Each structure stands twice: as structure tokens, then as C-alpha cells.
Amino acid sequence: MSQSETHSESFETTPAGAFQELATLAAHAARADLGWVSLVGQGLACASVSPGHDPQRLRALAQDSPLSGLVEPLVVLDAGGEPRFAAGVPLMAADGRVVGALCVADLAARARFDDTEVAALAALARLVMSQLRLQDLRRQHEAVLRAAGQVCFRTDTEGALVELSPSWTDLTGQDRSAALGRPLADLVSPADRVAVSAMLAPLGEGRSERLDCSLVRQSGPAIPVELAVGSLPDGLGASGAVGVLTDLRDRRRREMANGHDAKLEALGRLSAGIAHEINTPIQFVGDNTRFLAEAYEDMMQLLLTYRGCLDRSASEPPSQEQWELIAAAEQKADLAYLSAEVPSAVAQSLEGIERVASLVQAMKAFSYKDAVERSYADLNEALRTTCTVARNETKYVAEVILDLEEVPPLLCHIGDLNQVFLNLLVNAADALREQGEDLATGEIRVSTRVDGGDVVVTVADNAGGIPEEIQDKVFEPFFTTKEVGRGTGQGLALARAVVHDKHGGTITLCSELGKGSEFVIRLPLFGPGVVR
Amino acid sequence: MRKPAVLFVDDEASILDGIRRSLRGRRHDWDMEFLTSGAAALEHLSHTPCDVVVSDMRMPGMDGAELLAHICRRHPGVARVVLSGHTEREAAVRASVVGHRFLNKPCEGDALSELVEQLTSGMDDPCGAELRRNAGSVRCLPVLPEQMQRVAASLAAPDIELGAVIEAVVNSIGLAAKLLQLANSSFFGSSQRVTSVTHAVTSLGLPTLQALIATDPGLWAADITDPAELTQLTAVWRHSIASARLVRELASPGNAPYSEVAALLQDVGRLAPLSASWREEDAGRPAAVHSDQVGADLLHLWGLPRPIVVAVAERYLPKDDYPYGLGVSGALRAANLLLQGTECADPYDTTHESELGRLLAHPQLVAADCDWRLRAQRVAAEAAEALA
Numbered sequence: 058m059s060q061s062e063t064h065s066e067s068f069e070t071t072p073a074g075a076f077q078e079l080a081t082l083a084a085h086a087a088r089a090d091l092g093w094v095s096l097v098g099q100g101l102a103c104a105s106v107s108p109g110h111d112p113q114r115l116r117a118l119a120q121d122s123p124l125s126g127l128v129e130p131l132v133v134l135d136a137g138g139e140p141r142f143a144a145g146v147p148l149m150a151a152d153g154r155v156v157g158a159l160c161v162a163d164l165a166a167r168a169r170f171d172d173t174e175v176a177a178l179a180a181l182a183r184l185v186m187s188q189l190r191l192q193d194l195r196r197q198h199e200a201v202l203r204a205a206g207q208v209c210f211r212t213d214t215e216g217a218l219v220e221l222s223p224s225w226t227d228l229t230g231q232d233r234s235a236a237l238g239r240p241l242a243d244l245v246s247p248a249d250r251v252a253v254s255a256m257l258a259p260l261g262e263g264r265s266e267r268l269d270c271s272l273v274r275q276s277g278p279a280i281p282v283e284l285a286v287g288s289l290p291d292g293l294g295a296s297g298a299v300g301v302l303t304d305l306r307d308r309r310r311r312e313m314a315n316g317h318d319a320k321l322e323a324l325g326r327l328s329a330g331i332a333h334e335i336n337t338p339i340q341f342v343g344d345n346t347r348f349l350a351e352a353y354e355d356m357m358q359l360l361l362t363y364r365g366c367l368d369r370s371a372s373e374p375p376s377q378e379q380w381e382l383i384a385a386a387e388q389k390a391d392l393a394y395l396s397a398e399v400p401s402a403v404a405q406s407l408e409g410i411e412r413v414a415s416l417v418q419a420m421k422a423f424s425y426k427d428a429v430e431r432s433y434a435d436l437n438e439a440l441r442t443t444c445t446v447a448r449n450e451t452k453y454v455a456e457v458i459l460d461l462e463e464v465p466p467l468l469c470h471i472g473d474l475n476q477v478f479l480n481l482l483v484n485a486a487d488a489l490r491e492q493g494e495d496l497a498t499g500e501i502r503v504s505t506r507v508d509g510g511d512v513v514v515t516v517a518d519n520a521g522g523i524p525e526e527i528q529d530k531v532f533e534p535f536f537t538t539k540e541v542g543r544g545t546g547q548g549l550a551l552a553r554a555v556v557h558d559k560h561g562g563t564i565t566l567c568s569e570l571g572k573g574s575e576f577v578i579r580l581p582l583f584g585p586g587v588v589r
Numbered sequence: 590m591r592k593p594a595v596l597f598v599d600d601e602a603s604i605l606d607g608i609r610r611s612l613r614g615r616r617h618d619w620d621m622e623f624l625t626s627g628a629a630a631l632e633h634l635s636h637t638p639c640d641v642v643v644s645d646m647r648m649p650g651m652d653g654a655e656l657l658a659h660i661c662r663r664h665p666g667v668a669r670v671v672l673s674g675h676t677e678r679e680a681a682v683r684a685s686v687v688g689h690r691f692l693n694k695p696c697e698g699d700a701l702s703e704l705v706e707q708l709t710s711g712m713d714d715p716c717g718a719e720l721r722r723n724a725g726s727v728r729c730l731p732v733l734p735e736q737m738q739r740v741a742a743s744l745a746a747p748d749i750e751l752g753a754v755i756e757a758v759v760n761s762i763g764l765a766a767k768l769l770q771l772a773n774s775s776f777f778g779s780s781q782r783v784t785s786v787t788h789a790v791t792s793l794g795l796p797t798l799q800a801l802i803a804t805d806p807g808l809w810a811a812d813i814t815d816p817a818e819l820t821q822l823t824a825v826w827r828h829s830i831a832s833a834r835l836v837r838e839l840a841s842p843g844n845a846p847y848s849e850v851a852a853l854l855q856d857v858g859r860l861a862p863l864s865a866s867w868r869e870e871d872a873g874r875p876a877a878v879h880s881d882q883v884g885a886d887l888l889h890l891w892g893l894p895r896p897i898v899v900a901v902a903e904r905y906l907p908k909d910d911y912p913y914g915l916g917v918s919g920a921l922r923a924a925n926l927l928l929q930g931t932e933c934a935d936p937y938d939t940t941h942e943s944e945l946g947r948l949l950a951h952p953q954l955v956a957a958d959c960d961w962r963l964r965a966q967r968v969a970a971e972a973a974e975a976l977a
Contacts, residue, residue: 329677336674340695344607405603453649
């Protein structure tokens, strides 16, 4: 514990300790009773080395000494007052500014104080300056750490924290003393512990590693951080590892906002298409219903005519006049037409209602809000849903062929995956539209299969393909080839984030100019945290 | 006399079945044809006369905008109606430059049959077909480049000032006419009659206006090279704008909005021959007939409120008596005759002193206690200055 406290001190910015030692050294070098360092605007670090003298009195002497404001070395062998002897050298910054003085003094007068002794004082003054410079660097370093939301640390060979920068308190809101001396792995969430210990243990010289993990706190939510660790070379200095913890909270918030933008963009575009998909059946269901109301009216008239004839002639056959009435009513109702059209109007209306209902159902399933935890979902069902939702985007440019093999339920964030599938479908449709394809020639093939321990989902189109030179750029955020206003280039970046980061899978692109593009998503069936 | 013929085009057969059934009551009044593709529609039109075509916008192969553009060129006498379920602005703006009227899917009960009724009325007039061919071919009315620049500049200002936008639109008569056409269709979200340019701009929204003028600059171009023609046209413009300013004061409060729009748009018939679609396809076009009547028919086709259409149609028609107040037509006639003595006179008309005297003696104008001739001079001077 005491070791860790000393080490933690060396990260501090308070000057006192180091200057005290240098003042003592100066007094010894000059064989004087008193040595001190005075800094402009910061006061004194005083040391008296003669046991016979009263330290309080000596300190008062230093305080009052005119030497503290020196700009050139000065030696006074016999001042006649108190102190009788005094010598000092200015503390000079690199730019020539005088920032203080290193001084020595005696109560007794001296016979001589030669150049060698003045040179020794000047050498010590330079040491004081390098201390100051070191402190300055530390302060800068600390300011940078604070601004970047970072914490510097060092662990010993056992992985225990031996040094920790003060920004730790800013990051966690907790005192450093609670963390120093403890293994770093104890401070991260249980899920990250194994990985963090492994990272700190076998680091060879010059190696460095990075890992995203979360810091747990006694109170408050865990903090997502990036942990970067490098090994220290074995030698005279500290051993073990040094590293930086970077606060990822802001970055995560930004990523979420961007992901949200991408989702909104896709949804905005979809909702226009869905409005159309709903408006169409509503139009003909409305028309058919109006027709049915009219048809009912005509039929009713006809029925009433029949009834009138029946009432009057219960026992005898209808008269000629009645036959004519019936014929006129039948002609008005156009029975042949009604009997052909009414069933068809009813069937089409029911079909239209079914279309709207299934679309609304798909919308509900599609926009299913993911819980934070993953849950088991049927990928084939999800793909069918997404194709329904995106129908208006694809239906004029391609036939969508579903080639879905039996796949086991997958533990996943299905809402996020739906979004990925949607982006791929919309991209394929856009590519086909640009190519001027239509239903007869355009094709989007969506397939699923199991390959080893992975579920493989592919979305392939037969549009123009993606030029080789941009194939590795398509997953970069904000990369887009679409015209302004058509896309912001976040779709595939989001897709990779979802597949890669959230599911431990891969998404790759195979494309050949003139033939088409195929996106292949591999999702491990037994991803991290799944018990086999 | 043949029955009015109506053609419906939609790639969705169920839509056509629904329309066919719901319009069954009109089967004795109209010849109706239902086709599922643009190509089939063009083929049909090539051998069968037709008065109104109602088309979906989004269709595989030839889409609605393309089909209507073809019909505009080959069969300008056919009134073009867009029936679309689309909600994006982009699609709406594309439709707006090829269609005469716009209906939303789903459209309300009798809206479709009422619309067809309106568009086929008056077709038995002997010169009706000729007029319709002339009016029907107009997609956009030309706007002078500097007028369009003024509109664009007012929209590009860092702090957009609605007043400045509206003034710029009013002075670009062709644009004002298009905005009133669109604002009067439910397609663009308005369910009420729109009778002023201000109302049109606010109900369509500035983004739609922006999209509209950006859609295809060629559509709006008034490429007038002949200086005599330009002088003539500028005079027409000046007259319309002065008349709109003056009639606002002459008309009764209830009729003022209609009168103002009628005055502003009274000469769209003279702009029509300069429109891009007239110039690009001259072959087979009959010589322009009665440009004042073409203007009225154009406004009718575009769905402007009836009092406006009637006032424009009657603006050269002298009337002896206005027993029930001036109305829109009387107010417009009075404004035009007053302006004949000013720098904003109608270059195609002469003075009608005795008729003007009778109009100025009308109780509605006497009651205003105003020297209308002097007022007309002032308004004309202001309008000329505003346009300079």
C-alpha cells in the first residue's frame, strides 16, 4: 500500500516535496545553515540543515531575503546583518524568464565562496527547473486526460493497479484509494473479467492490446470504456503494464443517434411506400362497397316486386301484367351482371382487406422494439416480414425470390437484423432501378441456410454490380453513391455494426460488374454467451 | 353526337374493377374503357377518340407521368387526371406538371364521377374540341427568366419573408396559375377552395414551391426572342397585374379574392402559345383559336373555382345591366375598362366609354365615394413601377 501511495504521488502536481529535497541539497553543497527555493507567485520551499539553529527563525530569514528576486548569481560574503552570508542563483526558464531563485544563507560570515560552489548552485538550479518542467508536463498531461475523458494507470506484474491518474475521480466519481492496489479485472463487469485479466497477464515486451469493456461502480450505472494496454519493458524502472481507459459514453450516444438517423431515414422512405400499399386496396374496397350498396338496393327492389306479386296471387299464377313488372324489375337490377359481379366484388374486397391487415401485421413485427437482451427469433419469418414491408420499394423493379431453408431459431436482436435486411433490400431495389430493370428482368434473391455453426443470409441482385475500387468502402459510414436526398450512406455502416458488433457475425460483399451484387451475412448460431 | 369517352389506366386490375363497378350507374352516359398499362392506353387512344384519361402514377414499364406526357403531346384534347396513392413530394411535383387534375387514392365517394362530369361538360360546343386541344396541351405557363429569378431569390433569402415570396409569385403569372391549380386539388393536401395566391402558397408550403420551380427549368422557360412579341407580352403582364390590384378595391369583399385571381389570370390564354409544350410540338396543332377562350378553358381544366373561370370567359363581353351587384365578372370588366385610359391598358382592347359610364354609375361603385378614374391612374402607375 505504501508503495502504491508513493507512486501515485509522482503523478501529483504539488511541487513541495521535490523542492524541499533540492533545497536541502543546495544547503549541503554550500555548507550553509539554510537553503531555499523561491518561486515567483508560489512562495518558498525551505530547508535548514544545522541542528543548532531555530528552523522558524531561519525560515523567517529566507522569507525576508532580498535574494528571492535575483536575476543574476549573487554572493554576499559578509552582509553585516542577519544573515551574514548569502548566495543565490536565478531560476531561468527556457525562454529566459526568471521564475524564482535557489538560495543559501548562513548566520556567520564567510571568508570565501568560490566559482565552483556557485557553479554547483547553478547546476542545482537547473535541476529545480527540470522538476518544474516535469510538473508542467504532468499538469498538461492531466489536462489532456481530463479533456479526453481518459484515465492513465499502471499495473504491477500481478495486474494490480499501482498508479492511477486523478482523472479517475472525474470518470467514476470515486476516490482513487478505493481502486489502487486492486486488480484492474476486479473493477470491470463480470462478463469482461476474464478478457481483462488475460490482457494484462501475458503481454510480451512492446505489445499492446485494446478492448471495449465496462467499469462497474459502487453506485451508478456501469461506464463503457475502451481499455488500451501496453507492456513496460523489464528493467530498472517500473514493470508490469501501463494503459489508458477511455470513456465511451459520449461516443456511444453519438453512435446511437446516428443509428437512429439511419433508422428514421429508412422508415421515412418506407412509410411513403406503405401509405401507397394501403391506399390502393382502400380505394378498391371503397369502390366495391359502394357498388355492393347499390347492388343491394337493386336486389331489394327486385325482391319487393316478387313479394308484391306473390302476396296478391297466392293461389293463382301471376298475371301478364305482373310478369311484365317482374321482367322490368329484373332488367333494372341486371341480375346477370349482379350475379357475376357481386361475388367478385366481395372476394376482391376481402382480398384487399387481407392485404392491409397483413401489411399492418408485418409493420408491427418489423418495428418490434428490441429488448436490450437478445431473444430467440425465426430469421425466415423476419425475412418474409421485411420483404412484405419493403414490397412497394421492390415490386416495380424486381421479382423477389425467397429461397429459405430450415434454420434453427437464433438468439439475436431481431429488430436490428430486420433493419439490416431492409437496408439490403432497398439498396438492391435502388441498384436495379438505376439499371432500368423491371419486373421481367430484375431479380432479388434472398436465401438462408445453415453452414457449420453459422446461419447464412444472402441478399443478391442482378443489377450492375459495385465497382471493385469502392467495394471495401461501402461499409464506411456516410459513403454513398446515391444522389443527394436519396440516402445518407449510413445503411451499410449500420448493417456492419449490427452484424459484427452486436452478433459477432460477418457481412461481406461479392460483386461483379455487370452481373450483380451479393451480400452475405454470417451469424454464429452459438455466439458469445450462448450455452451450447 | 357521341357520348363522352373516359379511359382509366392502372396496373392494378382490382382498382379498375372497383372503379368500373362504382361508376356502373354512369354506363349509359359515358363510354368507359379500363386498361392496365400505359402502352395499351396509348394504343387505344391511337384509334379511339377519348375525352378524359384517369391514370395511376406508379406503374411498371411506362409510368403515369410518362403516359400523360405522351398523351399531352399526341392527344392534347384529352383531359388528364392523376389518381394516385403516393404521398411523396417528389412524385406529386412530377405529376403536377403533366396532369390537369389530381385525385388521391383513396378518393371520396363521388369525387371521381363529379370530376369526369366537370371535365366533359360543354364538350358539345362546336369549337369546344378545338379549344380543348389548345388548352389541354399546356403543362406550365411561361415565366420570364427575371421573374423566376426573383421568386428563386426570395426563396433563397436567409430569412425567407413570406410577403416577398408571394409578391414575386404574383408577378410571375404563370407560376401563380400553377400554384392555384395545385392548391385547388386535394392531392396536395388542401380540402378547401383556394382563391388567393397567398392562400395557395401557404397551403402548398414553400418546400413544394421550391421543388416545383426546380423540377425542370425548361418547363417554365419563356424563350421570347422577338422584341415586338416581348413588348406585347410585357403589356399583357402589366395589364393583368394592374387589373388585379384595382379589382381588389372595386369588388365586394366577398368577391374580392375571386376577382383578384380572375384579373391576374385573365390573359393566360395569351401566354399559352409561348409555353414549352406548344413550341416543342407544332405539327398538327390547329391555329390558336380565341386565346381569351383558351385561357378560360385552361383555368377550367386546371380546376380553378367556377366564378373565376366564368369571369375570365366573359371579360370581353359587354353587359348592359348588373341587377344583383357587379359580381366577379362585373368587377373585372369595370377594372379593365378603367385601365384602358392608363399606361396599363389591355393592348388587345379599345375603350368603351359609354359602358364604363354605366358601370361607374352602378350603386356598388357610387357607394364607395371614390374617383375611380383617378384611382385607376394611380394603381396603373404603381403596377408599372412594381414591374419595372
